[in-house]
Amino acid sequence: MRSLNTLNIRAIEPEFFISLHPFKGTFLMNQYETVFILNPVLSDDQIRETVDKYTSSIKAAGGSIINVERWGLRKLAYPIDKKKSGFYNLVEFTAPSTVIASLELDMKRDERVLRFLTVVLDQHGVAYAAKRRDKVKNA
Numbered sequence: 001m002r003s004l005n006t007l008n009i010r011a012i013e014p015e016f017f018i019s020l021h022p023f024k025g026t027f028l029m030n031q032y033e034t035v036f037i038l039n040p041v042l043s044d045d046q047i048r049e050t051v052d053k054y055t056s057s058i059k060a061a062g063g064s065i066i067n068v069e070r071w072g073l074r075k076l077a078y079p080i081d082k083k084k085s086g087f088y089n090l091v092e093f094t095a096p097s098t099v100i101a102s103l104e105l106d107m108k109r110d111e112r113v114l115r116f117l118t119v120v121l122d123q124h125g126v127a128y129a130a131k132r133r134d135k136v137k138n139a
Contacts, residue, residue, distance in 0.1 A: 029063075029094045029096060030094065030096075030120050030121075031066070031092070031093070031094045031120070031121045031125075032092070032118055032120055033090065033092050033119050033121055034054075034103070034116060034117070034118040034119075035116065035117050036054075036088075036089055036113050037080070037115045038088075038112055038113060038114065039083065039086065039087075039113075039114060040073060040085045040086050042087065042112060047089075050110070050113070051089055051091070054091065055068060057102070058091075058093050058095055061096070061099040061102065062095065063093050063094055063096070063099055064094050064095070066092040066093055066094065066129075067090075067091070067092040067133055068089070068092075069091075069136070070087070070088075071087075071089065071090065072087065072088065073087055074086065074087075080114045081114060092133075100118055
């Protein structure tokens, strides 16, 4: 069996693949939906400030906000950090996939956020989210 060096095979440089890529260094924008639960002892100003912090970080990273919904104070299914309720918020946005890691890291470090979940919306999820937005707007 011959080694690769004796066969005189060169490694293909990563720049070669980038030059073949149709978007050349741009990131594809996926549509995401993030639901996060905030501490129930926060005031309305603190809740608004927290939501604005995350929406502005998405915009600063090159994303765009589609919809922000405040679902209000709701009872939790099980206690989280000895709390039985929390303020639910939903943010729909489009962003490069690199934004999600930094957004979730910020949420993990923030003591005001009890839980969060970010999902990528497929074509059916995007259609359902648009229908839900229209339903809320018309109500």
